[in-house]
Every structure is written in structure tokens, then in C-alpha cells.
Amino acid sequence: MTLTKKPESRPAPASWGLSKRGIPWEYAAAPESTDHIDIQREYGLFIDNEFAPSRPKATFEVINPATEETLSRVARASKADVNRAVTAARHAHDTVWSRLPGSERAKYLYRIARIMQERSREFAVVETMNSGKPIKESRDVDVPLAAAHFFYYAGWADKLQYAFPGRESRALGVAAQIIPWNFPLMMLAWKIAPALAAGNTVILKPASTTPLTAYLFADVVRQAELPPGVVNIITGPGEIGMELVRHPDVNKVAFTGSTAVGKMIGRAVAGSRKKLTLELGGKAANIVFDDAPLDQAIEGIINGIYFNQGEVCCAGSRLFVQESVYEPLLDKLKARLSTLRVGDPLDKNTDVGAINSAGQLAKIAELVASGIEEGAEIFQPDCVLPDKGFFFRPTLFTGVSQSHRIAQEEIFGPVLSVLTFRTPEEAIEKANNTPYGLSAGVWTEKGSRIFKMAGAMKAGVVWANTFNRFDPTSPFGGYKESGYGREGGLHGLGAYLDLSPNGVSS
């Protein structure tokens, strides 16, 4: 049964989001078509290449955060379902997947990558409808990167003997993978691709608000004729994720999400033999020196915090501006902020889409209120927001000090805190003054300063004169409480292999 969305039910076109101080002309509506999209009325759990209801049968609602309309209902897994999924993954690993030569595993993964490329527009539209992110981002960033991740790791599947010299690389076995709602399909690819390439089988639990592209991916798995049980996908509330993590027959746990939940998972696997990688929150410093090319820096700042509505673990949420360039930079920043188009994520002109859920919207609002209360100065363009859906204006705060909540806590929304500095040493100290350490940005024309700052940042990813750049070849992950382990590149492959000297994972 299908439930196709009609165009009339979408919110107002992006041109309504324009600030009066912004671009002085109207944008015509540029809606991405949804008439080729087929979202099922209901999705069961995906185990052993079959969709089946949960036991006992239970479902929950999945909505479009831009319109608040129901898109589908998906199965709510029980503890018994978790066990079924792990059993299927174990069986597939022991009897099929671990016996296939790497070259055959590679060809399955290449098939998946190519099918994702073929169906890219379908994936992009469903991702936007389910997550609220602008179509131009899901189309140009999320989906291509997801397919590229499969393509990259496909190429490692039959080359493991070259990846880690001196080690007989073997799979860990069954991997439990829990992913967040901010990049649903991309996070799925970051998890599943290296796991399968290394010879593991997986149970993936997507976030409860954004399961749809995962279930679409299940169809790709079937089209690629992947052996049953190699990829299993289950949906359910957070407790189901914890059940999965605690299951005794899981060898590897990979989690991307908040630091708080990451710590819960860490406690849950304590004392077990399970290998764990965590990719958690961040409060990245984006540091602009006075010799930075201003216009490029502005684009980098804007992209750093308003890309994906700021719902990005590595978002550049703390801007550090060298005092000598503060005035001109802030003027340009506010002007550029006023040109951002907030509105219908399916409109190709939209820059800032919907916040993923009512809950997240409330969190953002609460922290923004704290910023005002603690004495920072707020700036927001006066754009009109759609009257339905979860939307928040792109926001920046000036007069922020280090101890403000908006300088310390991860907001996970389109809110930028602006601070200043005079010397590189001051910038370093302030930038590192956080329990997080996922990413950092440096803007300067001087090469030696780039390398000095990159070396000084306690962050797993440093972007110099750019921001939010991702690539399957490039390892991504955090320092400190932003987690440990890397995704992407050779390092990301190692996370899914038993590299211990005796062949027994410790």
C-alpha cells in the first residue's frame, strides 16, 4: 500500500522565508517533485532480507517535520525482535558472509553503491521529507557521500592484507550500530559499509524520527541480492538500542549520537569483550584571523553553523574572531545571515529547513532563552516562518563569554555564539576550553599558522580555510568527550577488524 504526498500539503515556498533586509526580490517556488516517491503506509522490521511485523505487533508514527504530517508507521521492536535480529546476523556471518572471499564481498558492496547512485533522487527526496533538511543538501551532499562510502569500502574488502601489515585482519563478527537523525542515510553508510567490507554482519538501529531512508536502503539490499541476515534493520525507542547493545552475541558496538547516551552505552558494555566506537557531540571552535579572506571566511562560518540547520555534531558553533577584524566581519555576517532562505525543505532554493522534531525545537529555544538571560546579545533576521512545522530562525549571539551556557553546551541548532580573541595563544586556550573535541576551523592566509593551529587544536578534525568537508577516504572522529574511534579511511576500516596479535579480540 502506498501513501503518496500531494504537492498542496507542503508549506509555503522558500521565498516567504526572506528577511526584509535580505535579497530585494522574490524567489519563484522551485519545488522538487515527489510524484515518483513511494513511501509505504507501514514498514515492518527488516530481518533476513524480509520485512515482518514486530512481535508483539506494535508500530509508531513517523512524520514530516516541515508539515507535521504522517509519512508512515514503522514497527516498534521488542526485546525478542532484537534477539531475532542478532541471531539472523550471527547465522549469516558464520554460515555465509565469513566464508565468502573478499572479492565477492567487494562486488556486493559495489552493487549497493551503484544502486544507490541509480536511485539517488528517490533517496534524497525521502531523506528531506523525513528529516527536514533542504533538498539541495540531501541531493548534493548526503546521498552522494553515502554512495561514495559504499564505493570506497567496497574497494577494501578484498585488500585487507594490505591495510594492516603484520596483522591477519579478520572480522569481529556481529556489529550493533546505532545512528542519529541528523544524517540518517549518510550515517547508515558510514556504519554499514566498513562493517561489511571487513566481513562483519550488522544490525542497524536508525533514529526513531528518521527510519525511512534506512528502510529504503533495505530494498537496495534486496536488489543487490545480499545474502539474508547480513544487513538487518530494526526500529524502536532508545531502550531497544540499549537491548541491542547489551545482547551477549554482539561483538562490536558503534554509536553516533549525544555524549550523554554515548556514556550510557559505554557503561552497558563495560566488562564485556565488545569493541566500542563512539562518535558523540561537539562544540567546535571556528577561528578567524585578521588576515583571512573575509568573504570566504563568511561563507565558511555560515556553512559551518547553518548547514543542516546546525544539527551537526561538528558544527562550528563557537566563532572566535580576532578583535582587529571583528567589526567588518560581524557586519558582513549579519548581512549574509539575512539572505538565508528558511522554509520548505523540498524547495530547491531553501537554505535552512525544518528542525527534526518538536523536542529538538524546544531544546534549541530553551538554550537560546538562556543566552538572552545570561546577557548575550541576540541577532535574528526577521524572516517569516511557515505556520506549520518545526522551524527556527538562524540566530547569532554576540557578547558571549566562555561560561555562558550557549558557549559550553551543544545546542544542535542554527545558533552561533560569537566570541573574540587577540593572540593565537588566546584562541587556542579558549577553543580547547570544552569537554568536547570533535572539530575545529581555522581561517588565515598564513600556511605556517594553519599548521600550528591544527597541531594545537584538541580536535579530531581540523578544517583550514574550509569547513564541513567530508570524504570516505578521510578519517573523522573526536578527541575527549566527543568520542573515540574514527570513521572513514583506513582508520575507519580498522574499527571493524580484529587486529589483536593472537587473533583474539581483547
Place this chain on the structure above:
Amino acid sequence: MAPRRPPATKPRAERASVLRSRASAPLATTNGTGAAADRLGVRKTYKLYIGGGFPRTESGRAYEVFGARGGLLANACRGTRKDIRDAVRAARKALPDWSSRTAFNRGQVLYRIAELLEGRRDQFIGEVMAAEGHGRQRATHLVNAAIDRWVWYAGWADKFSQMNGTVNQVAGSYFNFSVPEPSGVVGVIAPEGSSLLGLVSRLAPVIVSGNCAVVLASESRPLPAVSLTEVLATSDVPGGVVNLITGLRSELVTHLAGHMDVNALDAYGLDPAQGVAVEELAVENVKRLVRPPRAGADATDWLSPRAQSPYLIGEFTETKTVWHPIGS
């Protein structure tokens, strides 16, 4: 080298009867009843592949190609020094684009070659059977391996540098890194006996890193190579990245080996007896050279996993090391 064609003194009528339709040519539609086709097949003309197009040799000459079990298969172009000159020029022209593509893009192009080769499996199985005299099962094995080898090398495009490139911890406040870059225009002397798998095994590692190739096909078994260029032409491979010259080794090898605008030479497929002479020619512009194995390329077990290696990619790359100060 001993001629492999019937002596020129044979009466014309008899020579004409030697020509018969190839077993490898795909049959057109039949009525499905009689064993004999009631339709005359349209035979392929085997030409060179230069700059993405299929020109004939500028000399207008041909030589006869026979199957391993006898029987005339086709007239192949008898290429010349000028054809090599044109091919090198095409390769040089294609180099800036091909070498500056993202590794991801090159990987995808190589994978697409495998996709299209897979679609033509039956054609190549037939061609390899005729060229090398194998039965269908062995020929299938060889063609499958050739396709899988393209897939294998496609996967190295964006990984080779992670294995071969380095960040070097110099004893000073410098950021220092080494990266492999493609050598440029690479001459490839294809193995004589292994008409498809041997060629693929030598060609794929050359182009995956961004080099452009000028290939001298096997002299006695050039036809699968020419068909391979048809696959390349339809696989998003830019023109000039691979160029193929067919003809007599004795008329071609020295010109390729001595060409001053060829940066490297894969002489693995060369007759070892010619090794010294070729190497001395190659020295003129300090070409990077891979020598033939002592026993000759035909002794290679091409099906073995040892016939593929990332270190073959490395043979045709240059290492660039860069220093930059670290400081305020």
C-alpha cells in the same frame, strides 16, 4: 620472427578458401532451424584505438591473425612508427585531465569498464577461445578473472596513496608529506600469449593512478585487445587515456622504447632476448622501466592473486615530498 601466414606463392583461389567465418563472431539472427546460417555475417574490421577514436594504421598495411588452432581470424592493422607517434601525442594530450581527476572518479571509470566487460562476456569468451585455443571453460575462467581484475584495481584508485603516501616526522618544525603522482605517458608492451587477462593485468595498474598508456598489443593474438578498446570507448574513459597499436613487434618496439616523450615503459611482455637492446633505448630520456621476467611473461600464472598488486601501481608513480613550516 618466423612468418605465420601462408606463403605468398599459394594460388589465389586456394588462399581465398582459407578465409572462413570466425567461430568467435556473434551469429546474427537465424531462422532457428538448420545448422547452417542462411545469412552472411557482417565481419568486424579490427582497427587501432588512438585518442578515443578508431583510425586505421596510417600505412594502410595489414597482417593476418590466426587462431591458436589454425584458421585465419582477421586482418589486423600493421601499425607503424607514425601510429606510435600519434598515439603518444594523444596520450600526452589526455594526461592533464585524466591525472587531475579525483581518485574517486578514476575508480568509478575503471569499475564501469568492468561493468561493460561483464556485459560482453560471451563475446570475449569466444574471442579468447579462438585466439588462445582454449576450451570454453578455461576461456570463461580467464575472462571472469579479467573482469574481476578491473574491479580489484578500481578499488585502489583512492586508497593507493593511503598505503604508499606518508607524513614524515622530520627533525624540525615542518609539516612534511610524500604523495605518489602518476609518471605520465606509459608505454605498455602487452604479454604475447595471454591475450586478454595478461593485457588487463598490465594495463589496469598503469591507468588507475592517472597515467595514460600507449599499448603494443600481442602480435599473434591482438584481437581481444582491440575488442577491449571498444569497451574502453564506451566506458567513460576519456579519449587518449588508453591507445592501442597492433602490428609486428619487430617494427614497433624500438620506436616505443626510444620515444622521447614517453615517461615510462612496461616491458614485462617483451621477449627477454630483446631486453638489453630495449633498455638501452629507454635510457635515452631516463624512462622508468619494468623489465621482462627471465622466463618471459608467458610463464606467468595470470590467474594467481600474485599477478595483481598495488606495488605494480607504484612502479609507474613518482613520489613528491613537500615541506611547510609550522609556526605563527
